[in-house]
Amino acid sequence: xxxxxxxxxxxxxxxxxxxxxxxxxxxxxxxxxxxxxxxxxxxxxxxxxxxxxxxxxxxxxxxxxxxxxxxxxxxxxxxxxxxxxxxxxxxxxxxxxxxxxxxxxxxxxxxxxxxxxxxxxxxxxxxxxxxxxxxxxxxxxxxxxxxxxxxxxxxxxxxxxxxxxxxxxxxxxxxxxxxxxx
Numbered sequence: 001x002x003x004x005x006x007x008x009x010x011x012x013x014x015x016x017x018x019x020x021x022x023x024x025x026x027x028x029x030x031x032x033x034x035x036x037x038x039x040x041x042x043x044x045x046x047x048x049x050x051x052x053x054x055x056x057x058x059x060x061x062x063x064x065x066x067x068x069x070x071x072x073x074x075x076x077x078x079x080x081x082x083x084x085x086x087x088x089x090x091x092x093x094x095x096x097x098x099x100x101x102x103x104x105x106x107x108x109x110x111x112x113x114x115x116x117x118x119x120x121x122x123x124x125x126x127x128x129x130x131x132x133x134x135x136x137x138x139x140x141x142x143x144x145x146x147x148x149x150x151x152x153x154x155x156x157x158x159x160x161x162x163x164x165x166x167x168x169x170x171x172x173x174x175x176x177x178x179x180x181x182x
Contacts, residue, residue: 026064035175052081
């Protein structure tokens with residue numbers, strides 16, 4: 001097959017799936033995801049900038065009642081892992097995790113969802129830099145954006161989130177998630 005035939009086949013497939021499910025139903029959903037968290041902070045030893053594997057679990061409710069956009073609310077738990085690195089000759093490690101609540105503004109385009117997300121996280125931050133430990137809790141805002149694919153009651157998401165956690169310069173996460181809508 002040449003490039004034109006591949007494009008035509010892909011277009012027919014997308015139109016067929018869109019006709020199959022042009023609109024998401026509202027309802028409860030459960031999901032989980034994995035990704036990579038990036039933490040950046042100015043420490044007493046110097047600049048800390050490290051990545052680590054992260055995960056999250058969430059439950060939400062999609063309202064699905066507006067003609068052009070959907071709204072959803074979501075709550076969950078996110079663990080940013082334990083990013084660590086040597087900074088200025090000292091070992092530095094962060095451990096961040098917390099519960100969050102968010103609202104989603106979803107633009108459904110057939111089986112594809114484009115969405116924005118914003119909310120608040122109750123985060124616990126533990127840091128250890130050169131043997132000096134600190135622990136703090138804070139409520140902070142976050143925002144993000146993503147794209148999702150829905151087939152029947154199964155969904156897949158890819159998203160970016162940026163967290164404004166107190167006393168940490170930057171915390172962000174890129175993740176992929178799967179969800180099931182009841």
